[in-house]
Amino acid sequence: MGKLIYSMITSLDGYVTDAEGNFDWSVPGETLHQFVNDLMQSVGTYLYGRRMYETMVAWETLHTLPDQPPFMLEFANTWQATDKIVYSTSLGEVASKRTRIERTFDPDAVRTLKEDSELDITIDGPTLAAHAIRAGLVDQYELFIVPAIVGGGKRFFPDDVRVDLELLDERRFGSGVVYLSYGVANRTVAVP
Template sequence: MRKVVAAINLTIDGFCDHTAGIADEEIHDHYTALLNNSDVILYGRTTYELMQFWQTLLEKPSGEQSMDDFAKVIDRIPKIIFSTTLKDTGWATATLADEPLKETVLKLKQQSGGDILIGCRSLIDALANLNLIDEYQLCIHPVIIGKGLPLFDQINERTVFKLLKTKIFGAGATLLYYQRA
């Protein structure tokens, strides 16, 4: 059975903001490897539209190897988008979900293959409430922003976790790997 991995970047004060983190070469390399070991990533519309930035680097590479490598991998991996408003993804490897989130994830888990990544705070909250996340990879950046979108703001009940391992990046970000206790 495939593993569902929630992987997301956060500030120290618990907010999800893609512009607040310290996205250096080491972080890009880590997420490139994570994508290479996975077979699909699930996004909501807002996060998906933010990730479309990486398409621009395919047409006009940045010259920064780690960013350009990440752009190639994010382009390759299949993406399933959950949206009620988006009509077309505009990305050859992205499709709109044709079933509800729970049913989609349960079907994907039954298939063979690599990990199923969840890279969107709203989907992480929804799947956490359904107890369908096998591993959480929370990358905490050494930044406080004081406002924004908190990760776990729609959780229905208290959940206890077991820390599996940690990884510390040179610029000070810390990756915490958790599973439900």
């Protein structure tokens, strides 16, 4: 059975984008990128919302651009070889192989996907992840905390939930980024 992992880069104050939707402050360097590459080896499916998919689909053709560093090409190869499910009511078609569209987030279908999967599954994007967190589906949280305070924007965690966690792993990078991995100590409880 695969774990459902919510993994994203976030600012120190808990945002994945700033108030204008920018995330240029979060671009990983080579060491961090290689660490992510290694983590992604255990992943068999990416779950995306439309906006996150539209950001990530650039990896489908990155290998066609000249002078890409090996760590970027490695991630592109991994991304291309991994199944992707995009949850969107507005996306007409996908621009990558191994990708399908689902019109609604169905917690039971995700539970079945986890049960049937030999590899882990990531859920990427805070809006989509909020649905999985509220449904008690997320097994592990991986935060890459960037040493930046952006003061507002799209929050990493949703409001109105409580999840007790246990620290599984941590790592500091020379850039000041801190990686924290937490497992779920209990299942999600809605806060009134």
